Every structure is written in structure tokens, then in C-alpha cells.
Amino acid sequence: MGRIVYCDYSATTYVKKEVLDEMLPYFTMNFGNASAIYSLGRTSKTAIENARKKVAESLKCNTNEVYFTSSGSESDNMALLGIARANKNKGKHIITSKIEHLAILNTCKELEKEGFEVTYLDVDKNGIIDINQLLNVIRSDTILISVMMANNEVGVIEPIYDIGNIAKQHGIVFHTDAVQAIGHMEIDVNKLNVDALSLSAHKFFGPKGIGGVYIRKNINFDPVILGGHQEHCKRAGTENVAGIVGLGKAIEIANNNIYEHNKKVSYLRDILKNNITQNISDVVINADIEKKLPGNINLSIKGVDAKTLLLMLDMEGICASSGSACNSQVENPSHVLSAMGISTEMALSTIRITLGEANNLQDIDYISNVLINAVNRIRR
Numbered sequence: 001m002g003r004i005v006y007c008d009y010s011a012t013t014y015v016k017k018e019v020l021d022e023m024l025p026y027f028t029m030n031f032g033n034a035s036a037i038y039s040l041g042r043t044s045k046t047a048i049e050n051a052r053k054k055v056a057e058s059l060k061c062n063t064n065e066v067y068f069t070s071s072g073s074e075s076d077n078m079a080l081l082g083i084a085r086a087n088k089n090k091g092k093h094i095i096t097s098k099i100e101h102l103a104i105l106n107t108c109k110e111l112e113k114e115g116f117e118v119t120y121l122d123v124d125k126n127g128i129i130d131i132n133q134l135l136n137v138i139r140s141d142t143i144l145i146s147v148m149m150a151n152n153e154v155g156v157i158e159p160i161y162d163i164g165n166i167a168k169q170h171g172i173v174f175h176t177d178a179v180q181a182i183g184h185m186e187i188d189v190n191k192l193n194v195d196a197l198s199l200s201a202h203k204f205f206g207p208k209g210i211g212g213v214y215i216r217k218n219i220n221f222d223p224v225i226l227g228g229h230q231e232h233c234k235r236a237g238t239e240n241v242a243g244i245v246g247l248g249k250a251i252e253i254a255n256n257n258i259y260e261h262n263k264k265v266s267y268l269r270d271i272l273k274n275n276i277t278q279n280i281s282d283v284v285i286n287a288d289i290e291k292k293l294p295g296n297i298n299l300s301i302k303g304v305d306a307k308t309l310l311l312m313l314d315m316e317g318i319c320a321s322s323g324s325a326c327n328s329q330v331e332n333p334s335h336v337l338s339a340m341g342i343s344t345e346m347a348l349s350t351i352r353i354t355l356g357e358a359n360n361l362q363d364i365d366y367i368s369n370v371l372i373n374a375v376n377r378i379r380r
């Protein structure tokens with residue numbers, strides 16, 4: 001295989017060596033069931049509780065407010081289904097935004113089938129919700145607001161602090177999908193008035209197939225995965241001990257490196273952005289660079305089919321994506337770009353480059369040159 005330049009960090013990341021090293025003994029030597037009474041089981045139990053402590057320290061919550069799940073998707077399902085169903089006697093209205101991940105939007109559709117009513121907030125051209133619209137749509141029967149911390153496609157950061165305040169004033173539970181935010185943003189669930197939050201290890205250099213959800217202590221929620229008594233009877237299933245250990249180590253590292261990471265990645269991002277805007281005509285960088293995650297460049301290139309361009313980049317070893325990874329087999333324009341008012345034509349000419357910590361200046365040169373040449377060839 002030739003050169004590979006990975007610039008799709010919002011889709012997933014590799015597992016860091018320090019993370020893998022901590023996980024390995026839990027596949028082999030320390031394989032005990034965490035529910036068992038003997039010491040081999042207690043070793044697993046201790047490892048899980050250590051990881052839980054690391055998550056709690058990263059989010060500034062209590063350890064008994066953290067639950068492990070199988071993914072960010074499951075965390076979103078668990079938070080929304082669990083909280084909505086347990087609180088339906090108080091009301092059946094939910095507020096979310098039009099640019100959420102499908103793990104939220106499809107869960108909302110499910111709740112609509114169960115008789116809940118969902119309001120989907122609009123976003124402006126930068127992908128940001130309107131706080132006034134939020135205030136206007138709140139009703140006496142609104143029980144839950146779910147707005148993501150940072151968007152996976154365009155990287156925009158939502159006004160979580162303001163939303164949290166409003167939710168608190170109205171006595172509404174506030175959930176945020178923070179899957180993209182971990183490792184890029186400092187999070188303090190109390191300062192932000194966040195009542196529930198989803199995260200996923202493979203977005204911050206941990207393994208795939210392991211997630212976590214924070215749910216504030218006094219909030220009622222019904223379990224979604226039913227069975228044994230694991231996770232305080234809130235999420236059944238024998239714990240993925242190695243995965244949980246990996247998640248704990250990964251969130252600890254990510255949280256200790258936010259400043260350095262953001263500084264490096266935004267430096268590279270700015271150079272790439274300048275190379276693109278100076279050398280490619282009729283290109284639009286979507287969502288205000290100042291209001292988004294540091295590694296994200298989402299660009300629409302007029303007259304260039306995104307799929308063709310991505311295949312040409314792939315031939316040169318560059319891993320980038322269109323909109324979101326989950327949509328890459330589908331020819332529909334991204335729901336996020338549509339909500340931002342971007343035309344179908346431009347949306348289908350949009351690619352997402354998300355830089356991360358293994359990228360360097362040579363990568364930026366390489367990506368710039370390959371991208372400029374590919375666009376010129378397509379347009380010719």
C-alpha cells in the first residue's frame with residue numbers, strides 16, 4: 001500500500017498504544033466476570049470502577065452518574081428513550097435540533113410512534129440553533145431537550161451553556177450528544193447545567209463498540225437494555241471490561257491534552273483552509289471556522305461531484321468523507337447541510353476533512369496538492 005493520509009478523525013480514530021496496552025490483560029489474564037464473587041471477577045470490577053472514575057473526572061460528575069454502553073448510538077438511545085418513557089406522566093413534548101446525529105433523530109422518530117411530540121429546531125447558515133426559537137417552542141408539557149454539543153459533519157459548536165440555563169429555569173431535562181466534543185472541549189456538566197450526556201470511545205482514540213452516558217442522579221430513566229443487574233440495574237449485559245478500560249484511559253488522555261491538541265490541529269487547519277481558498281475557485285467553507293471544532297473543514301466545491309472527488313482522493317491514499325460516514329452510501333444531500341440552507345447541488349459537492357493529532361505539515365501539503373489537482377481534473 002502506498003502513502004495513507006488519514007483526515008477523517010470525526011468518523012473514527014485509531015486506538016492509541018497506551019490505551020491498547022491497558023486493555024490487553026483484560027482479554028486474556030483478567031477475563032473474570034465482574035459480577036463474580038472470586039478475586040478474578042473482582043479484578044474486572046475494580047478495573048470498571050477505575051474507568052468510571054476517569055469518566056466522572058473528565059465530565060466533573062459523580063461516579064454513580066456514569067453508565068457504560070456499547071456505543072455513542074446506544075448512549076443516545078438510552079438517554080432519550082429512557083428519560084422520555086420514565087417522565088411521560090409529566091408531559092410528552094421533546095425538543096431537539098434538525099442537525100442531530102441519526103442516533104438522536106431516529107430515536108425521536110421512535111418516540112413519536114409512542115405518542116411523544118417532537119419539535120425540531122432550525123439552525124442558521126452556520127448550523128447554530130436560535131435561542132429565541134427554543135424559548136418560543138417550550139411548552140408546559142416539555143420534558144426533554146436534546147441538542148448536540150458539537151456537530152459531526154460541519155463541526156459547529158452549539159450554545160450549550162445557554163440551552164442548559166434555559167432548561168434549568170423551566171425544569172426540563174437537558175441531554176447533549178457530546179460524542180464529537182470530548183477531547184476538544186472542556187466539559188463540566190454542572191456549570192453547563194447538562195443532565196445527560198453521550199460519549200463514544202472511538203472518537204477519542206479508544207476502541208470501537210464502547211460508549212458511555214452520564215445521567216444526573218435525581219433524573220428518572222427506564223432501562224432500555226433489559227436483563228441482569230449490571231450498571232446499577234440501568235443497563236444489562238456482561239460488561240465489556242477491556243473496552244471500558246480502554247474508554248477510561250482514552251478519556252483521561254484526551255482530557256489532559258485539549259489545549260495542545262486544539263492548538264496544533266487548528267494551526268494545520270488554517271494552512272489547509274488557506275491553500276484551498278487561494279487555489280480553488282467557487283469553493284465555500286461551510287460553518288464559521290471560529291465557531292467550530294478545530295480540525296473540521298467542510299467545503300462545497302461548485303460543479304464537483306463529491307463522490308467522484310472522494311474516490312480520486314482515495315486513489316492517492318487520502319481518507320476524507322462526505323457529510324457523515326453513516327450517509328456515505330446514500331445519494332441524498334446531508335440533512336445537516338440542508339438545514340443550514342445549502343442547496344442540494346452544493347450539498348452533493350461537499351466533502352468533510354477532519355484533521356487530528358497524527359497529521360503534520362507534510363500531510364497538509366499533500367492533501368492540498370492532491371485536492372487542487374483532482375478538482376482541476378474534474379472541472380476540465
Ligand SMILES: *Cc1c(COP(=O)(O)O)cnc(C)c1O
Binds near residue numbers: 072074076
Ligand atoms: C459517531 C457519533 C455518534 C455515534 O457513535 P457510535 O459509537 O459510532 O455509535 C453519535 N453522535 C455523534 C455526534 C457522532 O459523531
